[in-house]
Amino acid sequence: MAWFKKEKTPKEMPTEKKVKIPEGLWIKCNSCKEIIYRKEVDNNHKVCPKCGYHFPISVEERITQLVDEGTFKEFDSHLAPEDPLEPALLRDIRLFWVF
Numbered sequence: 611m612a613w614f615k616k617e618k619t620p621k622e623m624p625t626e627k628k629v630k631i632p633e634g635l636w637i638k639c640n641s642c643k644e645i646i647y648r649k650e651v652d653n654n655h656k657v658c659p660k661c662g663y664h665f666p667i668s669v670e671e672r673i674t675q676l677v678d679e680g681t682f683k684e685f686d687s688h689l690a691p692e693d694p695l696e697p698a699l700l701r702d703i704r705l706f707w708v709f
């Protein structure tokens with residue numbers, strides 16, 4: 611006979627209490643690995659306030675940083691870069707380096 615008898619009740623599994631943070635609200639610095647509030651980085655012109663790392667920015671973001679709003683006009687958007695080394699010339703260069 612046991613003096614103390616405790617009925618075993620199954621323990622409830624702890625429910626996961628994860629705080630859901632909207633994706634994209636925080637950003638990790640590639641240099642100092644700090645987690646930084648994205649708006650803080652945006653207000654600092656895409657520069658890490660902790661270490662000064664420059665985050666990559668798109669062309670549109672760079673243009674908005676440089677010029678006044680609504681004043682940018684793109685000219686000659688149909689132009690594309692060309693490869694000045696023609697394929698035949700590249701072949702000659704390869705032959706030159708082989709021999």
Ligand SMILES: [Zn+2]
Pocket residue numbers: 639640641642643644658659660661662663
């Ligand atoms: Zn940093």
